[in-house]
Amino acid sequence: MTQVTVRIYKQGNKMWRDFKAELIKRYENSAILDISESEAFSKIEKQEFNNLIVVSKKAIVEKRAVSGIDDSDILKTSVNNGLKKISKKRKEARAKYARRISEAASQCDTLTDVAKRIGKSTTFVKRVADEFKIKLPRRNNGHEEIVSR
Template sequence: MTQVTVRLYKQGDKVWRDFKAELLKRYENSAMLDISKSKAFSKMEKQEFNNRIVVSKKAIVEKRAVSGVDNRDMPSVALISSIKAVNKRGEANRKKYAVQVAKAASKSKTLTEVAKRVGKSRSFILAVAEDFQIKLPRHNNGHEEIASR
């Protein structure tokens, strides 16, 4: 897993400072570490501790590793930027069709008719109308639309 550096660990009268260990498990205020590869502990100490110790999160230098936000948990920068780009394209697309939706809404009696005139789906027409406060026809194929829309 993740290798972390521990500033201070006390057990009885012994003190260990600035050693590296593998993070096994995170708890609310502490973390379980694997010390089997750590050079700070002797073979007897490793055996005595069963190759594992529990350390306070305050004693660990790498706060991100123990706070539950590993690099594996974070989405990549490329993914985040692509999501933002898709959102911007969607906004631009809705802006582009706002005028057409407004014109079609004034000439049509139903929401489906507006969608056919613009050439887009009903859900897209509803999204555009909501973004730009366009008044849509209240009837949809003979059935009255919900007044909140």
């Protein structure tokens, strides 16, 4: 099925660290692993455990495998497509605000007046103006803006 890496497994007074095993079944807080191909266990230990061990999910390094997500490629593409749709909508919204900001900037004397007229914060107005290269008033709330910021 899926190969996972176990950080630590303790049985009695023996301890095994950082070994690979095949994931057979997932439970709520643990998982059954097949250790028949694992090199960390001796032949006798594999026979004692019947080639199976139950490990806590906290001890497994690959969290995706034990949380029930086997096809990580499918997940990545669906998440990326969703993010592209969201960013496209946001860009369209910023373009709509850019038109309003350019109109307000030509009519207002201060940056805060522009922000009030549009109904957004001054930081949002600055960000959209930078993105769409809109010239804003140099005065901020009646005071000359410091150029170094």
